[in-house]
Each structure stands twice: as C-alpha cells, then as structure tokens.
Ligand SMILES: Nc1ncnc2c1ncn2[C@@H]1O[C@H](COP(=O)(O)OP(=O)(O)OP(=O)(O)O)[C@@H](O)[C@H]1O
C-alpha cells in the first residue's frame with residue numbers, strides 16, 4: 002500500500018490525489034486554504050489544514066514516511082522551492098513538483114526535486130494535435146512514435162489483418178480495433194456498445210464502422226489519412 | 230495552413246500556441262494583460278492586447294476566419310462562458326475550452342463548446358501512474374489498454390520476438406524496442422545514443438540493456454513486472 006503526500010489541492014493537486022486514491026494509494030493532502038480543506042475533507046484518506054512551509058508541521062503529519070510527495074502549489078515560486086527543500090530534508094524518497102516555467106523547473110531540479118512536471122504543457126502537446134488533425138486522436142508516445150485512431154478505410158473492410166500486412170506495407174503496428182457492437186439497451190432499443198479488440202491477431206477481420214488504433218511515425222499518419 | 234485563435238496566454242494557452250506554431254499553424258493570440266503580451270509578442274504569428282469579451286474586437290481581429298479557437302482564461306468562469314458564446318456566435322467552427330471543474334465543463338458544453346478540456350486532470354492521470362509504479366512509465370491509451378516500458382527480462386535476451394511469441398503468450402503487443410547504441414561523442418568518449426526500433430519485427434533480437442515498449446492490459450503489467 003503506497004502512501005503519498007499531496008501539497009496543495011489546486012486543480013492538479015486534487016486530480017492527482019484522486020487518481021492515487023482510486024488506485025489504492027493512501028493520500029494525505031496538506032492544504033492551507035480552509036475552504037478547500039472543507040471541500041475535500043471527505044474525499045481523501047486525510048486532508049489537513051496546514052502551511053507546508055512549516056517543517057515541524059510536515060514532521061508531525063508523518064510526511065517523512067510517505068513513498069512520494071507531490072508539490073502542486075501555484076503562484077509563488079519561492080514557496081514551492083522552499084517546500085521541495087524541506088521535503089528532501091525530511092527524506093521523502095520521491096518528490097514530484099509542478100513547475101510554473103522552465104526557469105522554475107531548473108531551480109527545482111538543482112535543489113533536489115526528483116521529477117519536475119509541467120502539466121499544462123503536457124496536455125497542450127496532446128490537445129494541439131487534436132486541433133491540427135481533428136478526428137485523428139493522435140497521441141505522441143515516444144520520439145517519432147504516435148498512436149493514432151483512424152476509421153478503417155473502405156478497401157480494408159472484410160479483409161483480415163494478416164492479409165492487409167499493415168506492419169509490412171505501412172510500417173505500422175495495429176494495437177487495437179475499436180468496434181461498435183449492436184446491443185439491445187435498457188429501453189429495449191437497438192444501441193451500440195463499444196468493444197476493444199486488443200491485441201488483434203492476423204485473423205481479425207475488419208468490419209464496416211471499425212476504427213483501428215495504430216502506432217506509427219508521423220509521416221505514416223499522412224498515408225493513412227489519404228487512404229481513408 | 231491552419232489558423233488558430235488562442236484566448237489567454239496562461240500556462241496552457243501559451244503552451245498550446247507554441248505547439249500549434251511549431252507544427253506550422255498560424256496563431257493569433259489574444260491576451261488582455263499587457264505584460265504577457267509583451268513577453269510573448271515575438272513568439273507567435275500575432276499577439277494582440279485585447280479583451281476577448283468584446284465581440285467587435287474579435288471580429289476586427291478576424292477571429293471568425295480561424296479554423297479553431299482555444300479559450301484558456303482561468304479564474305472567472307463567467308468570462309470563459311461568455312467568450313465561448315461569442316466565438317460560436319461569430320461562427321468559429323471548433324472551439325476548445327479549458328474548464329475549471331466538471332460543473333463549468335457542463336455549462337460550456339451546453340452553450341456550444343466543441344471540446345471541453347481539463348489539462349491538469351489529464352496530466353494527473355498519466356503522472357499518478359508514474360508515482361504508483363516508478364520506472365514503468367505506464368500511459369493509459371484506451372479503456373483497459375496501457376502502454377508500458379519494461380526492461381527486457383534476462384531470459385528474453387538473445388531471443389527474437391518471433392520466438393518469444395509475446396503476443397500469443399502474454400496477450401501484449403510490442404510496439405517498439407528502445408536500445409542504447411554505443412557511439413563516440415564529441416569529446417571522443419564512449420557514450421550512448423538511444424535508438425528506437427519501431428515497429429519491431431519477428432526477427433528483431435533482444436539485446437542486454439534493451440527496453441520493450443508494450444501495449445497490454447493492466448493485469449499483464451503485473452506479469453511483466455514479475456518476469457523482470
Ligand atoms: N504553503 C502552502 N501549504 C499548503 N497549501 C498551499 C500552500 N501554498 C498554496 N497552497 C495551496 O495550493 C493550491 C494550489 O495553488 P494555486 O491554485 O495557486 O496553484 P495553481 O498552480 O494555479 O494550481 P492548479 O493549476 O493546479 O489549479 C491552493 O489550493 C493553495 O491554497
């Protein structure tokens with residue numbers, strides 16, 4: 002059972018606290034605004050009203066025993082820098098800090114932050130692709146590697162993946178097929194439920210309405226778009 | 230050449246503006262704080278100091294001709310709601326709006342926002358996994374589907390992917406191999422450069438030091454961890 006300290010319940014802090022709790026983690030959240038403490042107090046294992054620049058408060062709350070801490074307080078760069086220093090001082094093994102900009106990030110690295118994160122920048126990277134290529138839901142996975150969802154082109158329908166030789170012909174890897182399966186819903190009407198076939202095999206045959214989730218290079222995305 | 234209007238140059242707005250420009254998009258940024266306008270004025274195609282709740286200003290700036298607009302102003306929910314309304318009124322085809330919370334998101338949807346986004350929540354989803362399982366770099370791709378990076382287990386080394394039958398035995402798809410290739414760097418010393426083999430083929434043989442980037446279900450991640 003992993004335990005975490007979340008410092009600051011802003012949008013990022015509260016979201017990460019929620020995700021950690023959902024995955025079975027134990028979260029102690031430290032927030033100095035009493036309204037926010039009240040708003041979240043029943044949502045996490047423990048929500049405490051305290052100023053995390055106070056090292057004694059951190060020690061009393063057992064923060065030195067957590068597996069990792071996340072510092073997500075905005076605005077004042079100096080405060081997040083101080084808190085990061087204190088957390089390393091009380092020997093929290095992994096300290097992830099949300100940085101406001103590159104310079105702030107550099108300072109945090111120098112004073113011991115294990116992970117410096119830029120949440121808005123990371124999401125912008127994914128979302129900008131959705132604006133540039135709407136309907137293609139591309140996600141950058143690794144340098145030069147993208148995950149993209151495309152509707153199965155007309156000429157692929159009725160063929161199985163083995164025949165289509167997508168890996169060979171298009172240098173891409175089909176990691177899943179999204180298919181709408183007709184069902185009868187609770188109101189006794191025909192509806193569709195989405196099923197995901199992952200991983201698909203050479204025998205998986207594409208049907209009308211299928212979407213393929215592929216991994217490929219940026220240039221290949223263009224090729225697939227032209228096919229659709 | 231796609232054109233975009235970015236309303237509000239906060240951390241998210243400026244990051245998405247930057248990504249769009251980098252991909253060849255034309256960005257007109259509208260920001261009401263003169264200091265921010267000055268800070269960014271040479272970075273984007275066009276940075277204008279204006280209050281985007283002013284529909285005449287939006288029309289004069291040609292915002293109705295853009296392919297998409299991003300509303301990323303924080304704090305005041307009312308303002309982003311008003312701006313979204315105006316953008317749909319002047320017929321911007323795609324309006325993406327950053328929401329402060331679920332309720333704000335619901336209102337934005339009702340008044341016509343095409344995409345409602347929660348940047349901090351999205352990054353928290355990815356980053357929380359890194360805290361729960363450090364070194365495994367898991368990325369949720371689709372419901373029940375994760376991308377994970379694991380070091381090639383000892384017993385896989387020297388074998389090729391065809392022999393290992395990872396898809397069959399582990400119901401997982403190896404989408405890439407990360408390998409460190411020894412090189413001589415500019416200081417004439419032995420160094421390593423990272424290469425990515427994607428997609429790998431049945432003949433790709435795993436070497437010591439390789440990391441496999443896989444797509445699999447959450448349960449399979451456990452299996453791979455035990456193998457490593
Ligand atoms: N010293 C502190 N100790 C505990 N909590 C703090 C401290 N300083 C600030 N906070 C809290 O951190 C939270 C996040 O701060 P703020 O909203 O300024 O940051 P932000 O970077 O804009 O957040 P986000 O983008 O994640 O919403 C606030 O709820 C604030 O009360």
Ligand SMILES: Nc1ncnc2c1ncn2[C@@H]1O[C@H](COP(=O)(O)OP(=O)(O)OP(=O)(O)O)[C@@H](O)[C@H]1O
Pocket residue numbers: 121236237238239240241242259260261262265279280281282301302303304308
């Ligand atoms: N009516 C407006 N017209 C143009 N710009 C605006 C308007 N209202 C606010 N802004 C600008 O939007 C930017 C983002 O606002 P703010 O920093 O409050 O939001 P935020 O959600 O915390 O941003 P982020 O998390 O992306 O940094 C600010 O630079 C602000 O000056």
